[in-house]
Amino acid sequence: MYPEANKGYTYEDCKTTADWLLAQTYIRPTVGIVCGSGLGGLADMLKDQVAFNYKDIPNFPQSTVHGHAGRLVFGTLKGRPCVCMQGRFHLYEGYPIQKITLPMRIFKLLGVETVILTNAAGGLNQDFKVGDVMIIKDHLNIPGFTGNNPLTGPNDDRFGVRFPCMSDAYDRELQQLAMDVGQELGYGDFLREGVYCVLGGPSFETIAESRMLHKLGADAVGMSTGPEVIVARHCGMRVFALSLITNQAVMDYDSEEKANHEEVLQTGKERAAQLERLVTTMVTRMEHNNYA
Ligand SMILES: O=P(O)(O)O[C@@H]1C[C@H](O)[C@@H](CO)O1
Numbered sequence: 001m002y003p004e005a006n007k008g009y010t011y012e013d014c015k016t017t018a019d020w021l022l023a024q025t026y027i028r029p030t031v032g033i034v035c036g037s038g039l040g041g042l043a044d045m046l047k048d049q050v051a052f053n054y055k056d057i058p059n060f061p062q063s064t065v066h067g068h069a070g071r072l073v074f075g076t077l078k079g080r081p082c083v084c085m086q087g088r089f090h091l092y093e094g095y096p097i098q099k100i101t102l103p104m105r106i107f108k109l110l111g112v113e114t115v116i117l118t119n120a121a122g123g124l125n126q127d128f129k130v131g132d133v134m135i136i137k138d139h140l141n142i143p144g145f146t147g148n149n150p151l152t153g154p155n156d157d158r159f160g161v162r163f164p165c166m167s168d169a170y171d172r173e174l175q176q177l178a179m180d181v182g183q184e185l186g187y188g189d190f191l192r193e194g195v196y197c198v199l200g201g202p203s204f205e206t207i208a209e210s211r212m213l214h215k216l217g218a219d220a221v222g223m224s225t226g227p228e229v230i231v232a233r234h235c236g237m238r239v240f241a242l243s244l245i246t247n248q249a250v251m252d253y254d255s256e257e258k259a260n261h262e263e264v265l266q267t268g269k270e271r272a273a274q275l276e277r278l279v280t281t282m283v284t285r286m287e288h289n290n291y292a
């Protein structure tokens with residue numbers, strides 16, 4: 001009925017990968033972290049690291065994008081066992097959507113309960129500035145509008161239900177925790193919240209597209225995260241996600257600005273330290289508050 005749709009992404013395939021990883025490390029992560037473009041430094045915050053190159057992990061895709069190292073790092077953050085993807089996969093790399101989201105199911109089978117995702121995104125909200133950090137409260141999954149949803153294909157009830165709810169995709173307590181922690185750390189001036197819009201990429205948006213997405217209610221636009229969130233929620237993990245506003249989407253025909261990946265990586269470098277501190281402090285507090 002769904003030719004090829006589940007080939008290589010079945011429960012058994014995910015279990016093989018998870019069991020292989022569990023056999024190589026004593027760390028049993030309850031928090032899974034995904035690093036966005038230029039934000040891989042988060043993985044370096046982990047102590048007692050056991051790291052794997054994606055190419056050595058059975059059934060794992062390879063990173064092809066500059067700024068995505070392609071390593072899965074196990075370790076602890078202030079004593080809390082974590083696993084961190086230093087590099088994620090995107091639709092535009094040519095992988096089927098089930099493949100780019102496969103790591104979420106492997107996280108689940110490793111024992112992860114809470115997933116924290118970061119990404120680089122273009123700002124659509126005119127109040128946002130480059131360097132702002134947006135707590136994602138919701139998303140517009142544009143590939144899903146045309147049927148490119150990671151849950152397409154036979155449903156395996158061992159992961160989750162056929163028709164999962166997404167109105168509670170982004171955990172509200174974790175959003176509040178991020179706000180609280182951000183304020184305490186003195187990040188209030190650049191901490192925002194908003195709606196993230198996923199496109200397929202790799203071309204950046206035209207002016208008309210950016211204007212349309214803004215009118216539709218998006219505050220930031222990017223090329224990832226939404227599909228991972230859908231799969232993470234399908235299998236019952238709690239989700240928190242952040243966008244670093246690395247550039248302003250061009251919305252004015254008189255503008256000389258041109259979106260480019262170098263600017264994205266540069267802004268990532270400039271904000272990396274604060275982003276890492278925000279996430280690591282949150283992880284510590286999650287433990288303290290029994291969040292995960
Ligand atoms: O992995 P993320 O979503 O952070 O990567 C963004 C989207 C594109 O891959 C790239 C564009 O510069 O950064």
Ligand code: HPA
Nearest residue numbers: 120121122221222223264
């Ligand atoms: O402006 C953008 N558009 C889409 N994806 C992005 N990732 C970083 N910046 C952008």
